[in-house]
Amino acid sequence: MDKFIITGGKELHGEITVSGAKNAAVAILAASILCDGTCRIENLPNISDVSAIIKVLYQLGANIKYINKTTVEIDSTGITTFTVPYTMTKSTRASSYFMGAMLGRFKRANIAPSGGCDFGVRPIDMHLKGFESLGAKHNIRNGMVELEADFLVGAPIYLDVVSVGATINIILAAVKASGLTIIENAAREPHIVDVANFLNSMGADIRGAGTDTIKIHGVQKLNGTTYSIIPDQIEAGTYMVAAAATGGDVLIKNVIPKHLESISAKLEEAGATVIEYDDSVRVQRNKPLRGCHVKTMPHPGFPTDMQPQMTALLAGAEGSSTVRESVWDNRFRYVEQLNHMKARITVDGRTAYIEGVHPLQGAPVKACDLRAGAAVVIAALMAQGTTEIDNIHFIERGYEDIVEKLTAVGADIRRVSVVSPSGAQVDVIS
Numbered sequence: 001m002d003k004f005i006i007t008g009g010k011e012l013h014g015e016i017t018v019s020g021a022k023n024a025a026v027a028i029l030a031a032s033i034l035c036d037g038t039c040r041i042e043n044l045p046n047i048s049d050v051s052a053i054i055k056v057l058y059q060l061g062a063n064i065k066y067i068n069k070t071t072v073e074i075d076s077t078g079i080t081t082f083t084v085p086y087t088m089t090k091s092t093r094a095s096s097y098f099m100g101a102m103l104g105r106f107k108r109a110n111i112a113p114s115g116g117c118d119f120g121v122r123p124i125d126m127h128l129k130g131f132e133s134l135g136a137k138h139n140i141r142n143g144m145v146e147l148e149a150d151f152l153v154g155a156p157i158y159l160d161v162v163s164v165g166a167t168i169n170i171i172l173a174a175v176k177a178s179g180l181t182i183i184e185n186a187a188r189e190p191h192i193v194d195v196a197n198f199l200n201s202m203g204a205d206i207r208g209a210g211t212d213t214i215k216i217h218g219v220q221k222l223n224g225t226t227y228s229i230i231p232d233q234i235e236a237g238t239y240m241v242a243a244a245a246t247g248g249d250v251l252i253k254n255v256i257p258k259h260l261e262s263i264s265a266k267l268e269e270a271g272a273t274v275i276e277y278d279d280s281v282r283v284q285r286n287k288p289l290r291g292c293h294v295k296t297m298p299h300p301g302f303p304t305d306m307q308p309q310m311t312a313l314l315a316g317a318e319g320s321s322t323v324r325e326s327v328w329d330n331r332f333r334y335v336e337q338l339n340h341m342k343a344r345i346t347v348d349g350r351t352a353y354i355e356g357v358h359p360l361q362g363a364p365v366k367a368c369d370l371r372a373g374a375a376v377v378i379a380a381l382m383a384q385g386t387t388e389i390d391n392i393h394f395i396e397r398g399y400e401d402i403v404e405k406l407t408a409v410g411a412d413i414r415r416v417s418v419v420s421p422s423g424a425q426v427d428v429i430s
Contacts, residue, residue: 004395008387014408026053026094033105034104040067040073057074063076085112095111101172134157137149186212192210205219243272248285248410249282293324296326315341332350334368334372361384
């Protein structure tokens with residue numbers, strides 16, 4: 001069992017280079033099933049979620065060739081099955097994108113429910129509504145989602161709830177359908193734009209990605225392509241918060257500053273300075289953190305995937321803060337871990353009420369999910385004393401080389417392996 005050991009109270013100074021976007025990468029990898037040739041995908045983050053999707057593609061029959069740790073070539077023409085069992089989907093929720101990709105290619109799909117982080121109900125009713133509008137029928141049988149269509153025909157689809165997953169899945173199913181599909185009330189996140197650009201680079205005709213109305217003119221064939229994934233908005237935001245939380249001065253490189261505007265605005269409200277350059281941002285803080293109020297919203301609002309990290313920062317700020325979660329039902333489970341570190345946070349429904357405490361105190365804690373794991377890392381960097389973080393496999397689902405990146409800017413963080421079940425022997429491995 002591996003864990004992180006962090007001794008806090010050190011300012012972060014230096015440069016961090018952001019990796020490719022996890023949320024774009026996993027969807028683009030699944031979308032490669034629709035290609036009639038070879039896809040070369042560059043700037044892949046070297047994280048476990050990406051490895052899990054590539055493993056599924058390989059098990060389904062795709063030919064996988066690694067060029068280097070961030071570039072892979074995928075030839076999916078050898079895939080003949082449209083069934084993805086639970087043994088393949090249990091490790092990542094992104095496996096749900098195989099529904100749209102398989103349906104788009106084979107007009108059939110049998111997919112087990114996806115795994116990944118558990119912080120609320122993840123209904124797929126909007127996904128199924130979209131597939132039905134395109135002409136597919138569905139059944140839930142023996143825990144499998146079964147989809148089947150004689151043919152797929154473009155149609156107008158209105159999403160009752162803004163859903164990133166449904167928007168991407170409908171795009172994947174519609175890209176080879178006959179005629180025109182119009183998705184209204186579509187999600188607008190940057191990784192949706194990236195998925196559309198990837199498909200367009202293969203010959204798809206998708207317009208309006210990044211707005212709330214997306215138009216997809218179906219095509220018969222998608223050709224091979226070379227495509228580079230955008231920088232990870234949430235990884236960049238996490239290191240921005242870490243720099244502000246520790247009172248540091250960090251240049252965060254390989255970013256798209258426009259994607260970070262809602263995060264930058266809240267950090268400045270909390271007392272940090274954010275300077276934007278063409279493809280980097282610099283985050284500085286030389287005065288005390290102050291409380292503020294945060295509400296998560298679909299893009300371009302404050303991202304739900306940055307809510308735990310921002311809560312950790314506000315736990316060490318002066319005064320009172322509130323954080324309102326408007327996207328997921330149960331995303332405050334990590335608050336108990338922050339309170340172990342002497343934070344003063346109470347949760348009522350979808351709102352966290354925070355009374356700032358400085359300094360937080362190091363303690364044994366655990367990562368409850370991916371972004372909650374990032375939150376306890378940030379809290380540990382702020383805290384006085386040493387913090388041990390268990391369940392770090394959640395963190396490594398979405399952060400490439402997090403120990404190395406934080407160490408390079410002055411953090412005291414180690415990844416250790418507990419060899420014996422009793423915990424008596426610990427080997428430092430990074």
